Amino acid sequence: MEYDLMEKALKEAEKYDVSLAEVRVFSVMDENLAVRNGQIEQAGKGFNQGINISIINKDGARGFAMSANYDNIPNLVETAYKVSNASAKKMRKKIELTNEPVIVDEYRTEFKKNPFDVDINDKLELLKLSDSILREDALVKVAQSRFEARKVKLHFANSEGTKILQEQIYTGTAVEATASKMDTHTREHHGYEMRGFEFVEDFNYEESAKRIATEVLSLVNDAENAEKGKATLVLDPYMLGLTIHESTGHPTELDRAMGFEADFAGTSFLTTDLLDREFKYGSELVNLVCDPTIPGNLGHYKYDDEGVAAKKFNIIENGIFKNYMTDRETAKDIGMDHSWGNSRMSLYDRIPIVRMSHLYLEPDKSGPKGFEDFIAEIPDGIYASGWKSHSIDDKRMNFQFSTQIAWKIENGELSKPIKNFTYNDATPRFWGSLDMVGSTMHIDGHGPVCGKGVPMQAIWISHGGGYARFNEVNVFAG
Numbered sequence: 001m002e003y004d005l006m007e008k009a010l011k012e013a014e015k016y017d018v019s020l021a022e023v024r025v026f027s028v029m030d031e032n033l034a035v036r037n038g039q040i041e042q043a044g045k046g047f048n049q050g051i052n053i054s055i056i057n058k059d060g061a062r063g064f065a066m067s068a069n070y071d072n073i074p075n076l077v078e079t080a081y082k083v084s085n086a087s088a089k090k091m092r093k094k095i096e097l098t099n100e101p102v103i104v105d106e107y108r109t110e111f112k113k114n115p116f117d118v119d120i121n122d123k124l125e126l127l128k129l130s131d132s133i134l135r136e137d138a139l140v141k142v143a144q145s146r147f148e149a150r151k152v153k154l155h156f157a158n159s160e161g162t163k164i165l166q167e168q169i170y171t172g173t174a175v176e177a178t179a180s181k182m183d184t185h186t187r188e189h190h191g192y193e194m195r196g197f198e199f200v201e202d203f204n205y206e207e208s209a210k211r212i213a214t215e216v217l218s219l220v221n222d223a224e225n226a227e228k229g230k231a232t233l234v235l236d237p238y239m240l241g242l243t244i245h246e247s248t249g250h251p252t253e254l255d256r257a258m259g260f261e262a263d264f265a266g267t268s269f270l271t272t273d274l275l276d277r278e279f280k281y282g283s284e285l286v287n288l289v290c291d292p293t294i295p296g297n298l299g300h301y302k303y304d305d306e307g308v309a310a311k312k313f314n315i316i317e318n319g320i321f322k323n324y325m326t327d328r329e330t331a332k333d334i335g336m337d338h339s340w341g342n343s344r345m346s347l348y349d350r351i352p353i354v355r356m357s358h359l360y361l362e363p364d365k366s367g368p369k370g371f372e373d374f375i376a377e378i379p380d381g382i383y384a385s386g387w388k389s390h391s392i393d394d395k396r397m398n399f400q401f402s403t404q405i406a407w408k409i410e411n412g413e414l415s416k417p418i419k420n421f422t423y424n425d426a427t428p429r430f431w432g433s434l435d436m437v438g439s440t441m442h443i444d445g446h447g448p449v450c451g452k453g454v455p456m457q458a459i460w461i462s463h464g465g466g467y468a469r470f471n472e473v474n475v476f477a478g
Contacts, residue, residue, distance in 0.1 A: 002155040003163070005070055009053055010159055012077040018084075018159070020097065021077075022054040024305065025155040026348035031116060033147040035127040037135065041144070043120065050348030053080040060094030061087040066349045097328040098339050100308050102161040107302040109168045110295060111196025115149035118197050123147050126205045133209035134177045137217055141180050145205060146190075148172035148447070149197075154305065162307040170194055170298065170460060172447055173203040179216045185223075185419060187216035187404050188386060192298045192445030192460065215405055215417075223419035226406065228476040232381030233423060234374070234469055237442040239403055240361065241463025242387055245450070247427040248288050249356040249463075251396035252315050253342075253452075254324035258333065261353065263454050266394025269427070270321060272334055279321040282431025285364060288316040290325060290340070292357035298445030298462035299358030301344075306352060308341035315359065319431070327354050346448070346457035353453055361465030364437035374438045374467045376412040382475065383407045383414060384421055400424035402478050422478030430470060438467035 002025040013021035027049035034042040052066035053076050063084030065076050127145040134143035150170040157163045174190030189208050193199045235243060251268035255261040258272060270279075291312035292301050301310055306328050314322050326336065327343035344355040368374040375383065386404030393399070406421035407414040425433075443464040450459050 002165070005051060005073065006155060006157040006163070008073050009051075009077055010157060012074050013053075013055060013081075013159060016055070016077070016081045017058045018055050018081065019058055019060070020056040021159040022306070023051065023157050024345075024348065025051045027153045028150060028347070029116070030148065030150040033120070033123055033127060034144060035124065035131045036144045037142060038131060040124065043124065048347065051076070052348050053077055054351070055080040055084050056095055057081065057084040057088060059088040060096065061085070061091050062095055063087060064351050068348070095329055096332045098332045098336060100328065100338060103303065103307055103309065104161075104163045105303070106165040107167070109194050109300065111169045111198070113197035115169070115171050115197040115200070116151065126200070130175050130205040130209040133206065134175065134213050136213065137179070139179045139181055139217060139220055140177050140213065142178040144176045145209070146172075146174040147200065156303070156305065156307050158307060164303050164307055166301065166303060168194060168301070169196055171196060171199045172445070173200055173205065175205060175209045175212050177212050177216045179220045181220040183220065185216060185219035185404070187212050187219065190447070192447050194296055194298055194300050218417045219405055219419050223405070223417040226418050226421040226475055226477040230472045231475045232378060232409075232469060232471050233473040233475070234378065234381060234383045234409070234467060236383070236385035237464035238387065238444040239384055239401065240465060240468060241444050241446065242390065243399070243401065244288065244359055244361060244463050244465075245356065245446070245461070246390065246392050247396060247399055247430070248315060249359050252324050253354045253356070254326045254330040254334070255354045257324060258330060260330075261453065263456075264451050266396070269395040269397045274321060275324070275334065280319055280432070281316050281321045281428055282319045283434045284318045285434050285437050286316050286319045286431050287314060287362035288359065289314055289362050290342070290357065290359050292341070294358060297358045297443055298460045299356065301357065304341040304343045304352075305345050306339070306343040308339050308343065310341045310357070313340055325354050325356065327352065330354060344459060346459050350453070350455065350457050353457070355452065355459055356450060356461045358462045360441070360443060360463055361437065361468060363439050363441050363466030365439055367437045367439040367466060369439050371438075371467060374436075375409060375414065377436065378409045378469065379411055381409040381469070382418065382421070383409055384423070396427065398424070398426050420477040421475065423473050423475050425473055430473065433471040433473065434468055435471060436469040437465075441465060442467065
């Protein structure tokens with residue numbers, strides 16, 4: 001049915017004076033389960049589907065129309081064309097796109113167990129077990145365990161001849177506990193991957209709940225407040241990923257750098273005049289790579305939502321700023337022959353925009369092999385874990401992050417827990433202080449939490465990399 005809809009829409013677009021027509025038929029099915037303090041808080045499935053038409057007319061103006069109803073394709077195409085003509089009267093410049101290869105393909109992400117086929121009662125039993133473990137100590141006042149599954153299907157075709165079907169399966173897990181004594185603290189562990197229910201089995205709700213319960217109790221019973229000063233800092237994969245996300249990911253989205261997008265904390269200090277200028281972003285160990293081609297990671301796809309093949313490329317190479325993430329329009333604007341393939345949308349009623357996918361700090365082959373080996377290299381420092389809050393300025397230059405928990409590193413080992421831990425810095429100085437990266441990769445999936453655009457689009461991404469040591473970072477209790 002989807003292919004017939006796309007063919008019908010493209011045929012209809014031929015009646016108008018257009019330079020490009022694009023059609024997307026999108027659907028998403030999700031399941032969300034949650035157990036909170038012994039009670040089932042959420043247990044339901046949802047389904048959303050629709051079609052959108054994007055047209056660039058002969059004047060180089062874009063029009064967009066969408067509908068959850070598939071019955072009136074001619075009207076939808078006509079609406080998109082009329083919008084493009086209206087846009088032409090106010091446009092600042094003609095839209096031009098990179099030339100991209102024509103692709104005809106179907107791609108489905110791999111999984112061993114379809115999460116939607118697993119009995120809901122079996123999934124709820126896992127959450128109930130986790131919930132009971134989290135609440136074994138009376139100091140734990142709130143416990144929650146969650147499960148999420150999502151299946152996304154996108155059919156894409158354009159008037160250039162590209163025709164792609166892409167299906168993705170996501171699975172997510174989480175355990176969270178809030179404990180209270182003299183003060184109150186929350187500790188959470190979650191994971192998302194583009195895999196099936198086998199990811200849930202690897203996550204292991206029982207063991208995760210035991211660890212989180214232990215850590216949240218240590219926060220209220222044993223932890224000391226963070227001390228103000230400068231410290232050697234190691235971040236867990238999630239916090240490393242979040243720091244990458246805010247200080248590298250968003251400022252290197254080309255639409256943001258060009259001033260086309262300024263929602264959710266502004267534009268970018270990495271303006272286009274810095275490209276190809278050997279701008280020093282960090283130390284020589286800073287190799288920040290965008291690679292949505294790696295299966296299993298949450299930011300994986302074979303083709304972006306403009307039908308451009310995903311590619312691996314360096315955003316930062318040996319500390320030097322090298323590339324932006326692009327779509328076809330922004331890539332053309334700065335003279336590129338091809339887009340890097342970073343155009344994505346979150347729902348059928350959204351226009352694809354430049355988005356992050358799988359962005360990580362490349363491991364150092366000569367670095368320590370594992371976490372224990374890495375920490376053993378640090379005589380004095382702090383290891384921080386779990387997001388609590390963050391803020392960043394409107395150029396993505398100055399940032400501040402608070403973590404749920406941290407540990408003092410003494411003589412190469414983790415010692416006492418630290419609460420209310422906060423670090424802040426300026427982006428180039430922070431990445432310039434990186435002097436050691438581990439040789440193994442640790443990636444965390446970030447659920448639909450990356451917000452961008454108006455209307456807002458929340459999207460799935462993955463970050464992390466090798467364990468990393470940063471020096472002389474500002475730390476304090478916050």
